[in-house]
Structures are given as C-alpha cells and as structure tokens.
Amino acid sequence: MELFFSSIQLILTIINFRKMEQIISEKVKCLIIGSGPAGYTAAIYAARANLNPVLYQGIQPGGQLTITTEVENYPGYSDGVQGPQMMIDFEKQAVRMGADIRFGTVTQVDFSSQPLLVQIDEKKWIVADAVIVSTGASAQWLGLESEERLNGFGVSACAVCDGFFFRGKEVAIVGAGDTAAEEAIYLSKLCTKVHMLVRRNEMRASKIMQERVSKTENIKIYWDSVTDEIIGAKTVEAVRIKNNKTGELQTIPISGFFVAIGHKPNSDLFKNWLEMDEAGYIKTIPGKSITNVSGVFASGDVQDKIYRQAVTAAGSGCIAALDAERYLSEMGIH
Numbered sequence: 001m002e003l004f005f006s007s008i009q010l011i012l013t014i015i016n017f018r019k020m021e022q023i024i025s026e027k028v029k030c031l032i033i034g035s036g037p038a039g040y041t042a043a044i045y046a047a048r049a050n051l052n053p054v055l056y057q058g059i060q061p062g063g064q065l066t067i068t069t070e071v072e073n074y075p076g077y078s079d080g081v082q083g084p085q086m087m088i089d090f091e092k093q094a095v096r097m098g099a100d101i102r103f104g105t106v107t108q109v110d111f112s113s114q115p116l117l118v119q120i121d122e123k124k125w126i127v128a129d130a131v132i133v134s135t136g137a138s139a140q141w142l143g144l145e146s147e148e149r150l151n152g153f154g155v156s157a158c159a160v161c162d163g164f165f166f167r168g169k170e171v172a173i174v175g176a177g178d179t180a181a182e183e184a185i186y187l188s189k190l191c192t193k194v195h196m197l198v199r200r201n202e203m204r205a206s207k208i209m210q211e212r213v214s215k216t217e218n219i220k221i222y223w224d225s226v227t228d229e230i231i232g233a234k235t236v237e238a239v240r241i242k243n244n245k246t247g248e249l250q251t252i253p254i255s256g257f258f259v260a261i262g263h264k265p266n267s268d269l270f271k272n273w274l275e276m277d278e279a280g281y282i283k284t285i286p287g288k289s290i291t292n293v294s295g296v297f298a299s300g301d302v303q304d305k306i307y308r309q310a311v312t313a314a315g316s317g318c319i320a321a322l323d324a325e326r327y328l329s330e331m332g333i334h
C-alpha cells in the first residue's frame with residue numbers, strides 16, 4: 001500500500017514539475033512580435049541599440065511577402081528579388097546584428113501592468129519591458145480553389161507590388177472599395193484594359209474615387225458580377241464571371257487577376273488591451289509607434305491601412321525600435 005502511495009506521489013510530482021516547466025518565464029528587454037519587414041527592421045535597430053531583442057516569428061515566418069513572387073520596388077535590390085528571399089535576407093541581417101529570432105507564436109498577452117506579459121505557444125510566459133507589435137495584416141481572399149492555386153502566378157492582392165508584371169496586358173480586379181478603386185486606376189496606367197468586378201450595383205468607394213474610376217477610359221465596370229472561376233493551368237488566362245441578377249456567365253481573357261476586397265489586421269490578440277479603429281487597426285500617435293499602453297509599440301501593416309508597402313513597414317519598424325529605445329532609457333532600463 002505504502003509503495004502504491006509513493007508511486008502516486010512520484011507521478012504527481014512529475015506532473016507538477018511539467019506544469020511548472022510550462023509556466024517558467026523569461027525576462028526580455030525588448031520583445032518583437034512578427035517577422036515581416038516591420039518586425040525584422042525593428043529587430044535590426046533594437047539589436048544595434050543593445051536592447052537584446054527577441055523576435056517571435058509567428059505562424060507565417062516572413063509574413064505576407066512570402067506569398068508574393070518578385071519584388072521590384074524595394075530600394076537596394078537593383079535587379080529585383082523574390083519576396084521569400086528578401087525576408088531571408090532581412091532575417092539574416094537581424095541575426096548578424098545579434099537579434100534572437102525564434103520560431104513560435106504569441107498566444108496571449110497581459111498588458112495590465114508593467115513589465116508586460118506575453119505567452120508563447122500556449123505554454124511559456126515571457127516578461128518584457130517593451131513590446132513591439134508587428135503582426136501585419138492579411139489580405140482577404142475570395143476563397144476559390146483556382147485563386148489559391150494561381151496565387152503568385154497571375155493572382156495577386158497587391159497592384160502596386162505586382163501590376164508592373166502585366167504591362168500592356170488585360171487584367172481584372174475584384175472589389176469596389178477605395179483600395180479597389182485606387183488599384184484599378186494604378187493598373188489602368190500600366191495595362192491596356194482593367195475589368196473591374198463589382199458584386200453589387202453600386203460601389204463602396206468614396207465619391208471622388210468612383211468618379212475617377214468612371215472617367216478612366218480603359219476601366220470597364222461589371223456591375224452585379226461575382227467571380228465564378230479563374231481559368232488557367234499554370235498562369236491566369238481568363239476569368240469566368242457570373243451576373244448575380246441574371247445568372248449569366250461570361251468569360252473574359254486576362255493575364256492578371258487582382259483581389260482588392262479588404263485586409264484584416266492581425267490584431268485579435270490585443271483586442272482587450274490596445275486601442276484600435278473599427279476595422280481592428282492598432283491606433284498609434286501619428287508619426288510614431290506609441291500605443292495607448294506604455295511600453296507597447298506598433299509598426300507595419302497592423303497599424304497602417306493606407307500604404308501597406310514593404311518599405312513603409314520597414315520604416316515604421318525602425319520608428320518602433322527608436323521609440324522603444326527612448327522609452328526604455330527614460331524608464332532607466334539598461
């Protein structure tokens with residue numbers, strides 16, 4: 001009997017030890033969440049400022065750029081670069097500067113008091129003096145199999161990034177908000193024709209943008225039209241659209257298919273702590289990365305619904321690291 005009880009005790013001790021192991025915390029001066037251009041740039045600057053940054057990459061290391069193909073508008077890459085390669089270069093530079101880059105996802109935060117608490121992979125808690133949120137945003141997609149299959153092969157969610165590849169060709173764009181209007185106009189300067197697919201009989205975009213679209217000769221609007229299928233074996237060759245009212249199907253030959261139906265900032269984790277706008281973009285003091293919680297800074301697409309470029313995200317990652325550095329030195333944390 002005694003042997004039975006001591007075995008149970010031993011098992012309980014092991015279980016308790018496991019639990020303790022799970023909650024063992026680590027103290028970090030500057031914790032960066034997210035591994036797109038904003039996060040890596042913040043890591044480069046924070047490492048060079050001796051903040052010993054630790055960066056957690058999240059479920060998609062490298063962020064949105066890892067699902068693009070060629071990037072031609074990032075200064076410094078005179079011959080262009082593949083998006084995933086560019087993110088490898090950013091990571092290498094951050095590591096060379098001394099940043100501690102880790103694979104892992106932030107699953108919870110507690111910003112109720114200082115220092116700040118961040119949970120990794122539902123297990124370990126990290127105590128941080130400063131946190132830089134660079135979790136990015138995700139493009140909304142239609143959800144078609146052909147859209148996923150041809151992503152990067154004619155299907156794109158960024159006209160400014162990829163429009164150039166369709167110079168002199170016909171493209172389609174789906175969406176009717178300000179982004180779709182702006183991107184349709186951008187594409188109209190490069191492409192021979194832009195077929196704009198609008199699912200209702202009106203556009204959500206601001207009046208001025210609607211006016212600009214309708215005045216652009218090579219933009220053709222298809223009202224009440226939804227995408228039925230993107231056609232192409234290896235690259236986009238055409239789009240089949242369906243009229244919502246009549247059910248009529250129509251196939252339009254195109255080389256590029258742009259999706260502009262909105263973005264969703266990856267900010268759900270911070271809902272109870274950080275101030276956000278109605279769409280979930282984290283609010284920062286204009287021109288800075290400072291949020292409503294002291295010690296927490298936001299950079300990149302999670303706080304930028306307008307520009308959303310790799311270079312602007314990188315710039316704002318730099319701002320966040322400089323703001324964090326200033327904050328830590330004002331707090332006397334060295």
Ligand code: NDP
Nearest residue numbers: 142175176177178179180182199200204260261262263305
């Ligand atoms: P919005 O949410 O404003 O618009 C999304 C558009 O996509 C809507 O027209 C919507 O249609 C359409 N849509 C959504 N789902 C589908 C679908 N499955 N199939 C077809 N169409 C679909 O997003 P935006 O990215 O355009 O804009 C986001 C915010 O950023 C807005 O506040 C905008 O004003 C702002 N912005 C400002 C700019 C500027 O000031 N220069 C530039 C760009 C954006 P429906 O209307 O039927 O719902």
